[in-house]
Amino acid sequence: MIKVEAIVREERLEDVKEALREIDVRGITVSQVMGCGTQLGYTHVVRGSKVSMNMLPKVKFEIVVSNEDWAQRATNAIVKAARTGEPGDGKVFWYPVARAVRIRTGERDMEAITPAPSQAEGEL
Ligand SMILES: Nc1ncnc2c1ncn2[C@@H]1O[C@H](COP(=O)(O)OP(=O)(O)OP(=O)(O)O)[C@@H](O)[C@H]1O
Numbered sequence: 001m002i003k004v005e006a007i008v009r010e011e012r013l014e015d016v017k018e019a020l021r022e023i024d025v026r027g028i029t030v031s032q033v034m035g036c037g038t039q040l041g042y043t044h045v046v047r048g049s050k051v052s053m054n055m056l057p058k059v060k061f062e063i064v065v066s067n068e069d070w071a072q073r074a075t076n077a078i079v080k081a082a083r084t085g086e087p088g089d090g091k092v093f094w095y096p097v098a099r100a101v102r103i104r105t106g107e108r109d110m111e112a113i114t115p116a117p118s119q120a121e122g123e124l
């Protein structure tokens, strides 16, 4: 299992959400975060200006998927939906996931992150 974490521009929230929906990712956590990258939060660096950090609002997606194929598919979808080509488009990180538990059923790991049988059949 892999957690794909993506930090993107706030205004790309809906586009990224739609892109993940299209590839049938189910189970997403989204948070509002603050951060900066290599430009320390500034789009224009004025020579001689005091070096400080400017935290900009961003949106963070966290998605746990079953394997590298799914992680790559999710990453491609996110990159395509989030890219403007300007500094500040964001980053994607992958993390190994040690364990997952679906609280309702007690299912673990892979079973916990794929649709439960009772729901997959009944859900329209
Ligand atoms: N190394 C990092 N660790 C943790 N968070 C990061 C890191 N780099 C970027 N971020 C997060 O991603 C957001 C966007 O980063 P950003 O796209 O500016 O990265 P960058 O490396 O400066 O790339 P670019 O040159 O395209 O701007 C930051 O505000 C921060 O929240």
Ligand SMILES: [Mg+2]
Residues within 6 Å of the ligand: 036, 037, 038, 039, 040, 087, 088, 089
């Ligand atoms: Mg940057």
